Amino acid sequence: MKKMIALALAAMMVVSMFAGCGGSSTGTPATEAPAANAPAAAPAEGAAPAIKIGLSGPMTGGASEYGLAVRGGMEIAVAEINAKGGLQIEFKSEDDQADGSDLAVSSYNSLKDWGMQILAGAVTTGSALAIAAETVNDQIFMLTPSASAEDVANTGANVYQMCFTDPNQGASAAELMKAKWPDATIGVIYDSSDAYSAGIRDGFLAKAKELGLNVAVDNAAFTADNKADLSAQVTMCKDAGCDLVFLPFYYTEAAQVLTYANTVGYAPTFFGCDGMDGILNVEGFDTALAEGLVLMTPFDASATDEATVAFVEQFKANNGGKVPNQFAADGYDVIYALYNACVAAGVDGNTPAADVCAALQEQFATMKVDGLTGSGMTWDENGMISKAPAAMVVTNGVYVPVA
């Protein structure tokens, strides 16, 4: 009897592991569905085969929020494009669990075996760095929706970014503070173990010095290992009399900071970056705590323009009512940017990946893209994007553009 139970448990364990791995494969049918319907809309026989775009991102594991959002956004763009007729896209995603080493490379390799011509990934910086080096060797064009470290774009001439680089985002934050809160005493709390957070902080401090901002606390750091307790960092800012606290890290930890500050009655203006996007959707989080929070995010799901409304509706319909975040919007824009470039360059499923890469590089040097995350977006020679930063302030539980 005991053996039976032990066996059952072992079986459950195995099943749970496979369930974890299954994330990427269960996702594919959703993307194949539009492709299967495509012949109805597709041009006459003998037309060029669909161009193959691959995505590598965390579909399971702790960072799956980001990977699933990007995939959801991309699927919408692919379905829209394929319904139009003309150049068709075949899309496939692989799970790299945001693992910067073996998993990312093997996920990239399996996409390559599938015949991928363009990589619309990776989602996280660690994976993107590992994969970017491979794409340089293989000469596969890479446009990442959300891997924001400068090193990603600097890996090679074929690597482009849809999001701001971290130091650029920090610099824009400093500029915005100079414009809106020129006299504020500023405190910075950051995650020194995270390249994203440390990158923004460095860019911010450099710009803040240049602009002459009053930064009273610039070293309130935490790490992935000791982030369970952030009270000391908040107390440091409180003691220094900071009335504006910059939080360049993810909303998970930011929720902790906001909750603790509220408990001890400390109410400065909190200022976050794009990683803060999502804080209002944390289950059980009292959104009243986020009232007045300023954050820089290129995408606002509550915007009323036609493109955003249609995208949000479709995303909700596909994802059980979930509101898309900026990762989803970045994913959507990536597919359209790639599509526009492919159409302009006249490449299709028959073009070898290296030729696609050369043609797209030429296009990205000159083209302008309008999307959900910005209009008139262009890329510099390093592959870094240039678009206007947008800042939102949380008012009555929703984002409102900063006046």
Added chain:
Amino acid sequence: MRILQYLINGISIGSVYAIIALGYTMVYGIAKMLNFAHGDVIMVGAYISFCVTSYLGLPAWAGVLAAVAVCTVLGVVIEGLAYKPLRGTPSLAVLITAIGVSYFLQNAAQLIWSSSPKNFSSIVTMKPISMAGGKLVITGEVLLTVAACILVMVGLTLFTGKTRTGKAMRAVSEDRDAAQLMGINVNRTISLTFAIGSALAAIAGVLLCSTVPTLQPTTGSMPGIRAFTAAVFGGIGSIPGAMLGGILLGIIETFSKAYLSTQFSDAIVFSVLIIILLVKPAGLLGRQMQEKV
């Protein structure tokens, strides 16, 4: 005033470490095994409490009771399925199994509750006590955690010292074979130890998440490892030692963040640990065991 506020912050997180460490030390002291899944039982306890209060809309005490009940059963089931068959095998095998159980619990939680974080609302409704014009703030969570910690410590000390079952536990800890010869049911005693340890984990989970509201499948792992450190620091196997170790660890951590360097706070904490273990290898309150040859 400033130094007092940091001291309170340190005691706040330290008492959470302490209550987790009590569970670690209890299981280690009696079953002589490191239950690395302890941190994840804490996470399960917090999730159960979250579900009961947020989804069923029941009051906080019902959440705590449900968490204690589920974790107690979970602890006994884990012990029976994963650890009992390995009794008598080298301790390394049990250790690896414990790590496996830890991963199993984390992944199962990810499948059930997804990896997106949830915000745990504190079970304490008391308004924080503000002194010196808001410069010194003592939150209700700190008071509750410290009180719970002292209560648990005294309770466990009395239980292992005075009751028959408690004495049986100590006998098993002292010499398992001799205890068995004296008519003590070793298996049942160890199961009971796990039940108590896991019930403590549930309480620790609720207190941890009341202090630090972010709840994720990995919530328990880092505090679990810190609490293990605290248990070693105080002398593993010693109940007052776990409490002392936890609170000292929290205070050292907070002070090094506040006055030395936030970046190197971990390095400082663990350097202190190494120095103490060099001077007192059994920990602050640990008993030096004579190895008999």
